[in-house]
Amino acid sequence: MSQGPLKNISIIELGHVIAGPLAATLLADFGAEVIKVENPRGGDMMRDLGPKAQDDGLGVWWKTLARNKRILALNWKTPEGRAILRRMVEVSDVLVENFRPGVLERADIGPDVLHRWNPDLIILRISGYGQEGPMKKTPAFGRAAEAMSGLAHLTGYPNGPPMHPGFPAADSTTGLMGALGVMLALHARGNGTAKGQVIDLAVFEGLLRLIDYHVPALTGAAVSPLRNGLRQPMDFAPGGMFRTSDGVWVTVSAGGAETARRLLRTAAGDAFADDPRFATMAGISANMAEVFDALQKFIGARDFDTVQAEFTKNDAVAARVLSVEDIVNHPQIAHRGDIVDVAGEQTRVVGAVPHLSDTPGSVRWLGRAEAADSHAVLRDLGLNEQEIAALASSGVVGMPQESEEKE
Incomplete structure (x- = not known):
C-alpha cells in the first residue's frame, strides 16, 4: 500500500x-x-x-x-x-x-x-x-x-x-x-x-x-519570435549547440553581460570582447550571429574537457548532450x-x-x-x-x- x-x-x-x-x-x-x-x-x-x-x-x-x-x-x-x-x-x-x-x-x-x-x-x-x-x-x-x-x-x-x-x-x-x-x-x-x-x-x-514568452513578445514589444536553428528563437544570451574537436555535442549558455564578455574574451580575444556593440546584453543579442560564429570557431578547435573547463572558469555553462545510454549510466542521475x-x-x-x-x-x-x-x-x-x-x-x-x- x-x-x-x-x-x-x-x-x-x-x-x-x-x-x-x-x-x-x-x-x-x-x-x-x-x-x-x-x-x-x-x-x-x-x-x-x-x-x-x-x-x-x-x-x-x-x-x-x-x-x-x-x-x-x-x-x-x-x-x-x-x-x-x-x-x-x-x-x-x-x-x-x-x-x-x-x-x-x-x-x-x-x-x-x-x-x-x-x-x-x-x-x-x-x-x-x-x-x-x-x-x-x-x-x-x-x-x-x-x-x-x-x-x-x-x-x-x-x-x-x-x-x-x-x-x-x-x-x-x-x-x-x-x-x-x-x-x-x-x-x-x-x-x-x-x-x-x-x-x-x-x-x-x-x-x-x-512557452510563455511568444505572446507578450508580440503584443508588448511588437517582436515576432522565429525559429533559429541551433540558437534560441530570441537570442537573449550567447548560446547554442556546438560540436567539439573530439566529436562531443555541447549546449552552451552565458547568463549575463559580464559573463558573456568574459566568454567572448576567451573565445575571440580582447578586441572582440571590448567591442562597444557588446557592452550590453541588448547589444550582444543584436549581434548574436557574429558571437555564435566566434563560439563555433573556439569550441570546434578544442576537445570537450578543455571547452568545459574554459566555460566553467568564466562562469558559463557547456553541457554535454546526453544520449539515453549516457543517461542510464550518469553518476549525478544515479545519485x-x-x-x-x-x-x-x-x-x-x-x-x-x-x-x-x-x-x-x-x-x-x-x-x-x-x-x-x-x-x-x-x-x-x-x-x-x-x-x-x-x-x-x-x-x-x-x-x-x-x-x-x-x-
Missing part, C-alpha cells in the same frame, strides 16, 4: 493514449489509488505502441504510463457497466477522461450526471481544443496541438520547415498541467472554496502556457535516484519527480496485463462471486488469465 502524500485520494481513469493517463500516473506516483478502466474487447492502444519488454512482452511505454494503476476491464456503456461505474464514482475523488467533447454526454454520464452521483467529484476533461468553442468537434492529436501552441513554429532552421520535438510534448505537458489542475481542485475542495468541479483542458494549452528498478521487472523507468523530503513518491509496480485487477476491484466494490461471474460471462467485464492476476 502507498504511503505517499495522496494515499487517500481515489481516481477513476477513463483516459487513453497519453495526456489523460499521464495526468493520472503523475498522481499515482505520489500515492493516489488509480483504477484505469479499459474496454474488455481491447485495451488502451498504448499497450501496442513502441518496443516490447524482453522478459514479458508488454510494451515498455505502457509499463511506465500505466504504472501504479489497478486495471479494470469494463464496458461502461452498457446498463450493467454504467451501474458499476456509478458505484466507483460514488466513492472516488477524481475522474479523468480525454475523449472528444460529447462522448460522455452521449453515454449519459456527463458532468451533470456524475455530480448527481457524487457532488464532490473532480472531473478532469482533456480534449484537443476544449469542451466549447468553434473547434470543439475538430479532431486533434498531439502534433496538431504542438502546431497550434506555437512550438512547431519556433523549432527548426530559419529557412526550413517547422519541426516537432523528439517526444510527445503536447500530450506530456497536458498530462502535467492536468495533474496540477486536479491538485488545485482538490485544494479548493479541501478548504471549502468549491465542491466537485470540472477542469476543462485543451491539449494545446499546456504548451501555450509553458538523485532518478532511474529506478521495480521488483520483478527487467524494465527500469524514470522515478517519481519531484523529490519530496518527507512524503516522496514511488514506483510500486509497472503497467499490468489487460483486466489484471478486474476481480479485485469488483470485490472491493462489494460484488459477490456470483455477480462477478455474471458480469464476466456477459462480456461487461473482462477477467484476466489466472496467471496474470496479481492479487
